[in-house]
Amino acid sequence: MITLPGVLAQIADVAGEDAALAIAEARGGTQVYIPPVPGADHWLTKLIGREAARAVADELTCGVGGLRVDLPLGPTGHAAQMRARIDAMIQEGRSERDIALCTGYSTRTIRRRRARLGKDGDDRQMSLF
Structure with missing residues (x-):
């Protein structure tokens, strides 16, 4: 198991380590917008699937409103x-x-x-x- 920094660890807790690593590889080092409920055409849904994307969004936004998140590079940097x-x-x-x-x-x-x-x-x- 890899030790992931900050928000990537949160993502790994709810969607799995593979999802967190995929997100870090695709968008690490940038700021991204996470909506409270990612749609089917949202980059996060396309990358890790609908259920995992919703789990990540629930964890980070608490279902209240969208959030801008600075994603670290993690071990893919x-x-x-x-x-x-x-x-x-x-x-x-x-x-x-x-x-x-x-x-x-x-x-x-x-x-x-x-x-x-x-x-x-x-x-x-x-x-x-």
Whole structure:
């Protein structure tokens, strides 16, 4: 199960993770209008189906009125994909320099990412936080 940010987590709770990911991929990074009852021709209904679209609309609008929502990119965004690529290269044991050259990121960024993943230092040492 993927950890989704903000409104995408709400959407996943009522319509499923696949619906939330489809919405993030189709409209992530933009502001969208969610009507209280999406019609058959609304983009949300076409994307995830009538029942799921109504569940999302009920969750976000409470059936009262339409709502403009800023949709995050979520795991479908470029940054998330690059983090996943960097993480995979770190797991493979590739050097910071090699990863930096392959991804276009600085070695400093790669070093910070490696530290965040807990790959620096002794694996037997537990984190204090």
